[in-house]
Amino acid sequence: MKVFFGVLIVLVVLTLAEGGNRKAVRAARKCKKMNKTFEGCLEKGYKSICDESDDDNEEEEVVVNHCPTDFPNVYYNGQYCCKSNMEKFYEPQGAQCDGSVIQRDSMCCAGDQYTSCPGGNCESNPAPTPDIPQCPASHPNVYYNGQHCCASNVEKVYAPQGAQCDGGVIGRDSMCCEGDQHTPCPSGNCASYQPSRSKRESEPEEAQLSKKESRKCARVEKNLMKKCDYEC
Template structure:
């Protein structure tokens, strides 16, 4: 667009100069040429303002028209706030963040921190997922003891924490010590680099904030600035043959 406005100004100036040399440009034509030159300068100025708006994060009408053609965002069903923790593979929601102990279900009902594939809810305080298949409610829940950062990976059903994210190989324990990625019910830690869970029953260590989340975001445009940018874009489309 910059090139278009620059060329337009040059052509108008050349027309004025050529007409002055030949002496054939009548007053009306000269006035029209000057008017066109002023209009071209205004359009060039508006274009620079509009580019500044885009650099600050303004979404043009063209971008909005593209977004409207995109697929709608999938709505995620969440557990209710009084039963915030999903379990039973998304079908039920638990008021507690812990499983109850029910030996026949093994590691999925051993009183550890509740997870999506858990089959029991402490105190049986549960409710069906209102949407049929839920995610845990993102509202804050009571803090769960975590493994230390030096040994971030929980195993042994929450009782121990491993420095590695891999199991060691120990054939008598079968699939729970076969050298694969360590999980909560794993029984071995690669290199035996482990430590007891400081809280007795842990979750894997999670940083409080990712680097990207902690980085300051650019301040959004104010309502006044948004209106100003929208006005500049409308004028470009109306007066300067600007198109998406």
């Protein structure tokens, strides 16, 4: 009789253990399915509770000094602001004063129309400035320091000019155009031609979630946290 009850107890324990294992397997499968659903939510642009928490902890944005709107273009390593978006030509300073588009490390401002950076170290003003005139589409590649436009994107080989006419890819400071297929810049100082693109071509459309889908994604995330030990 004692042996019988002992065997019975063992069988009951094994049955309960087996049932518990099956329950754990079902729970794991359910969590895996919810996790896959939640990944789909994130791909469609759902903003997780974890992301909102991270936003709250972000540091305050650092204030940046900008050039004034009437002198919007920074140069001289942030110390000065130029009215024009072009450099002045001053040969002793080389490429930093060659009459090309002004940049932060440029040393000269066209017409010497400049002012000091109000904060001592500036960035260019983000307000829109007039576009730099471009080469025509038939001769899209600027060279000769912006004065001419070439139909080809490579230089002509002309040994006396050295690296500026060695048959390489044409650049603003190149001096020769392959096949001499060139035309003067219509405005006297050009940038290379850039075909305009519509918003549809240049910016991929983002996936959008409906309100119903957003609510469903929120429920899935809460269940993951509650039942599947999901953490941020």
